[in-house]
Amino acid sequence: MSLRDLPHADPGVPDVRSGFRLLVWLGRQQPAGQVGAALWGFLWLGSIAALPAGVGLAVQAVVDGSGRGLAAAAALLVALGALTSLGDTMTHRVTITNWLTAAARLQQLLARRTAELGPALTRRVAAGEVVAVGTGDVEKICWFVEAFSRFAAAVAACVAVSVGLMLYQPLIGVAVAVGVPVLALSVLPLLPAAQRRADEQRARAGRATELASDTVAGLRVLRGIGGEELFLTRYRSASQAVRAAAVRSARMWSLISALQVVLPGLFLVAVVWFGARLALQGRITVGELVACYGAVSFLLMPLRIFEETASAWIFSRASADRAARVLGLRRGGAPADGGTHAPGATGTADGAGLPAGGELYDPVSGLLAPAGKLTAVVCGDPDAAGLLADRLGGHAPGADGDEPSVLLGGVALDAVELHRARAAVLVQDKDPVLLSGTLRELLDVPASGAVTAREALEAAQCGDVLDALARASAGAAGADGADGADGADGADGDPMDARITERGRSLSGGQRQRLALARSLVADPEVLVLDEPTSAVDSHTEARIAEGLRGLRTGRTTVVFTSSPLLLDRSDRVVLVRDGRAVASGTHRGLLRQDPRYRAVVAREAEAVPAARPAGAAGTTGTARTAEAVGTEDEA
Known part of the structure; x- marks a missing residue:
C-alpha cells in the first residue's frame, strides 16, 4: 500500500478479543507489505552475509597469486555492495510504510470508536488511558508490526548462513548451527522480569498522564481555591515514580543488551580460535578461515534484530491489550464488531433510518418522552442522570451491556446506522465543550435549516455573550491596529466573527452553557436531550431560557x-426517576401536590404542600427559585 492511499477508505473491523489477536489482525491487514519487507530484508542481510565469502576469495587469490581470481572476487564484492545498498534502502522504505499504515489504521479505528461513544467514552475509560492509547501505545504496537518482518528476514538469513557454513566447512558449520540458537534463547529467562518492569512503568505513566490531564482541565478551579501547589506536589510525586520505574526497566534492558554483546563476542572468539587451529593443522585454508570469521561476525546482526523484536513484543503486548479494551467498547447494545442487532428491538429500520415524529422510550428505566412535547426528567443523582441521558442518545449500554436499546418510534437506536441515530437524537452533555474558532464556526453544524443562528442565540439568551465577544474582538482589533480608529470600527463589527478561545475558557460557565445550548438548538434534531442546560445561570435568565x-x-x-x-x-410532562426507574409522571404542580418524593428533590422538603394553597402559588412562591437560592452567574 502506498502512503498516498492514506487515510484508509475503510480501516476494517479489528479483532479485539485480546491484544495478541489485535496484533495478528494488524499484520494480516497488510500482507503485501509484510512479505515485501521480509523479502527485501533477506536480500539485505543475505548480501551482507555473502560479503565474507567474497573477501575470503580475494584473500585466497592473493595467497595463490591469481590475478583472475582477484578480479572475480572484486566484481563479486561490488555486486554484493550494490545489492546490500538496494536491500537496505528498500527494507527501510517498506518497513516504515508498514509502520505508518498500521498507525493510520489504529488511529482511524480509535477515532471511529471515540466518535461512536461520544461523551460516554470518558465515563467508561479514564481520559489518561485514552490519551496513552492514542499516542504512546499506537507507537509501540506499530513498532512490533514493523519489526516482525525484519525478524522473519533475520531468521531466514541465520538459517541460510548456518546451512552455507555446514556445506562450506562442516566442523565450523555445526558449531555455528548449535551455538546461534543457544545465544538467541539465552536472554529468555530475563524477559518476564523485563516485562513486569515495563508494565509497571506503563501503569505509572498512565496514572501520571491522567493526573496531568485532570489538573489541566481543572486549572481554573484550582486557582480559585489555591490548590495549584497541592496538585503540583501530587504530579511531581507521580512523575518521580514514573522516573524510578523507568530506571528499573532500563537497568533490566541494559543487562539484556549487555548479554547480547558479551555472549556473541565470546562465541566469536571461540569460533576463531577453533578455526585458527584447523588452519594451523592444514585442514582449512587462510581464505576459508577469513570467510568463516566474517560469516560468524555477520550473525551478530540478526541476534541484535532478535533482541529488538523481543523488546518490541514486550512493550507492544500490553499496549495492544489496552488498545483492544478501548476498541472493544460499544455503544448501547451494539456489538463491537459493528453488528446492528440489539436485543429488545421491537421495530425495524430501513434505509431511510428512523421514523419521524415518534416517541422516545427507554425499556430499562420505563422513561417515555411523547413525540413533539417538552418532557422534563427529575433525577436526584446527577451521575445517574448523565448516564440516562447518554443512554437516551444510544451512547451507553446498560449495566451488563446486554439490556434492550432505547426505542424511537418503535425502532431501536442501535439497529440503525450511527450517523442516522446521531442525526435523530442529539444529547447535550452536562459539561459541553466549545472548540476554538469564531462564533460563526461554532454554530456552523449539521442542521435542518429550520432554526437560524440568530433565533437560537436569542432563545438561549446569549445577548450579553455577544456583547462580551464583540468587546473582546474590538479590543484585539485595537491592539493590532495602527491607531484607535481600528478599535472603534471593531466595536461595531459582527460578533459572529469574534473568536472563542479553546474550550471557551475566556467565558464564564453560564456563557459557555448558553452558547452550547444555542448550538444544539441550531442543529434542530428530531429529539433533543439536554442534561442540566441552565445549571450555571441565574434564575431570571433561566426563566427566559425556559420560555425560549x-x-x-x-x-x-x-x-x-x-x-x-x-x-x-x-414542561408538558415531568417524569421522576429513582434508582434507575421512572416512578411517577405528570405535571410539575400536580406532582408537587401529590408526590412527597418529588418534593424532596425539587422543593428540598419532605412534608406535603398545604392543600389550601392555590395551585398557582405552589408553582411560584412555594417552589420558584430566588436569585439568592440559585446564585448569580459566575463571570470570573
Whole structure:
C-alpha cells in the first residue's frame, strides 16, 4: 500500500478479543507489505552475509597469486555492495510504510470508536488511558508490526548462513548451527522480569498522564481555591515514580543488551580460535578461515534484530491489550464488531433510518418522552442522570451491556446506522465543550435549516455573550491596529466573527452553557436531550431560557434533565426517576401536590404542600427559585 492511499477508505473491523489477536489482525491487514519487507530484508542481510565469502576469495587469490581470481572476487564484492545498498534502502522504505499504515489504521479505528461513544467514552475509560492509547501505545504496537518482518528476514538469513557454513566447512558449520540458537534463547529467562518492569512503568505513566490531564482541565478551579501547589506536589510525586520505574526497566534492558554483546563476542572468539587451529593443522585454508570469521561476525546482526523484536513484543503486548479494551467498547447494545442487532428491538429500520415524529422510550428505566412535547426528567443523582441521558442518545449500554436499546418510534437506536441515530437524537452533555474558532464556526453544524443562528442565540439568551465577544474582538482589533480608529470600527463589527478561545475558557460557565445550548438548538434534531442546560445561570435568565426553549422546540421532542422549578413548570410532562426507574409522571404542580418524593428533590422538603394553597402559588412562591437560592452567574 502506498502512503498516498492514506487515510484508509475503510480501516476494517479489528479483532479485539485480546491484544495478541489485535496484533495478528494488524499484520494480516497488510500482507503485501509484510512479505515485501521480509523479502527485501533477506536480500539485505543475505548480501551482507555473502560479503565474507567474497573477501575470503580475494584473500585466497592473493595467497595463490591469481590475478583472475582477484578480479572475480572484486566484481563479486561490488555486486554484493550494490545489492546490500538496494536491500537496505528498500527494507527501510517498506518497513516504515508498514509502520505508518498500521498507525493510520489504529488511529482511524480509535477515532471511529471515540466518535461512536461520544461523551460516554470518558465515563467508561479514564481520559489518561485514552490519551496513552492514542499516542504512546499506537507507537509501540506499530513498532512490533514493523519489526516482525525484519525478524522473519533475520531468521531466514541465520538459517541460510548456518546451512552455507555446514556445506562450506562442516566442523565450523555445526558449531555455528548449535551455538546461534543457544545465544538467541539465552536472554529468555530475563524477559518476564523485563516485562513486569515495563508494565509497571506503563501503569505509572498512565496514572501520571491522567493526573496531568485532570489538573489541566481543572486549572481554573484550582486557582480559585489555591490548590495549584497541592496538585503540583501530587504530579511531581507521580512523575518521580514514573522516573524510578523507568530506571528499573532500563537497568533490566541494559543487562539484556549487555548479554547480547558479551555472549556473541565470546562465541566469536571461540569460533576463531577453533578455526585458527584447523588452519594451523592444514585442514582449512587462510581464505576459508577469513570467510568463516566474517560469516560468524555477520550473525551478530540478526541476534541484535532478535533482541529488538523481543523488546518490541514486550512493550507492544500490553499496549495492544489496552488498545483492544478501548476498541472493544460499544455503544448501547451494539456489538463491537459493528453488528446492528440489539436485543429488545421491537421495530425495524430501513434505509431511510428512523421514523419521524415518534416517541422516545427507554425499556430499562420505563422513561417515555411523547413525540413533539417538552418532557422534563427529575433525577436526584446527577451521575445517574448523565448516564440516562447518554443512554437516551444510544451512547451507553446498560449495566451488563446486554439490556434492550432505547426505542424511537418503535425502532431501536442501535439497529440503525450511527450517523442516522446521531442525526435523530442529539444529547447535550452536562459539561459541553466549545472548540476554538469564531462564533460563526461554532454554530456552523449539521442542521435542518429550520432554526437560524440568530433565533437560537436569542432563545438561549446569549445577548450579553455577544456583547462580551464583540468587546473582546474590538479590543484585539485595537491592539493590532495602527491607531484607535481600528478599535472603534471593531466595536461595531459582527460578533459572529469574534473568536472563542479553546474550550471557551475566556467565558464564564453560564456563557459557555448558553452558547452550547444555542448550538444544539441550531442543529434542530428530531429529539433533543439536554442534561442540566441552565445549571450555571441565574434564575431570571433561566426563566427566559425556559420560555425560549419551549417556543423554539414547539412540535419537536425535547427531554430536559433538571430539578429547576422554572424549567419544570414550563414542561408538558415531568417524569421522576429513582434508582434507575421512572416512578411517577405528570405535571410539575400536580406532582408537587401529590408526590412527597418529588418534593424532596425539587422543593428540598419532605412534608406535603398545604392543600389550601392555590395551585398557582405552589408553582411560584412555594417552589420558584430566588436569585439568592440559585446564585448569580459566575463571570470570573
